[in-house]
Amino acid sequence: MRRGSILVPLLLIAAGVILLLNNLGHLPWSVWGTLFRLWPVLFIALGLDILFGRSALRWALGIALVVLVVLAVLLALFGPAPVGPLETVRVPIGGATRAEVNLRLSVGNLVVRAGTDADLLVRGTVTALWPDRAAWTANRSEGAERFSLTVDRRHGLPPAWWPERAQVTVEVVPSVPIALWATLGEGTSLLDLSDLDLTVLVVHGGPGAVDLNLPARGRFTAEIMSGIGEVTVLIPSGLGAQIRVAEGSGPVDAPPDWPRDGGLIVSPGYETATHRVDVTLRAGSGRIAILSLETP
Secondary structure, X not given: OOXXXXXXXXXXXXXXXXXXXXXXXXXXXXXXXXXXXXXXHHHHHHHHHHHHOOOHHHHHHHHHHHHHHHHHHHHHHHOOOOOOEOOOEEEEOOOOOEEEEEEEEEEOEEEEEEOOOOOEEEEEEEEOOOOEEXXXXXXXXXXXXXXXXXXXXXXXXXXXXXXOOOEEEEEEOOOOOEEEEEEEEEOOEEEEOOXXXXXXXXXXXXXXXXXXXXXXXXXXXXXXXXXXXXXXXXXXXXXXXXXXXXXXXXXXXXXXXXXXXXXXXXXOOXXXXXXXXXXXXEOOOOOEEEEEEOOO
């Protein structure tokens, strides 16, 4: 007796496997949206099934399906635990007299701002659904608190195939001097440092856009590098700025009334300013825009 097409049974089994992984928490339900965008593959599979009939294609698809089911079961039983919304990260201030904060996000949307709880040195929230994952550490040495947060992705699929990104918010207490390093990747980043007491700032942008607001008070150094994405730096008018643009850098825009001598850009009144920043810029293919903010 002639059997029907093998395509429908294979689709039912594949859908069952995906639903199983959804229920176990190893795949988000949003994966169905990604699969829906691949619907033209059904026409390819149907055409191959008609072309080859019950012979080689059936064996190849059957073997591939068995391998898929075995891998799915092994992942469900022995794979990493599903990553869901993480609880709020809290690092008490204790006796810390300074802090070093290191943020490394290969993927994810980031917001950094001043905290409102004087008892917490760092307060953060991370929502990292599969395939994104997050890890953080905090340790203290000689009065310095070192906080590190890393967010990356389990696989190397292009972001367009998996557009959902982790959402990260980090709040830092404004009463303690802070050295901040931020290495950024896919996603947008807003670093509102206007109320922080900075000593060192290092920002390496990636494919995503970065908005960086500097504080109006203090004396600190900054190194800012753009990747593919654009970096916008907002400098308050009360903060004197001396900016050195590294040789070979891409486009760097600055206010037209700031004197520029080759790779050196200096804000008006820098030499006599009480509060100042010395900046080194390294622009990649993404533009770096320096904007001046009038402050009361």
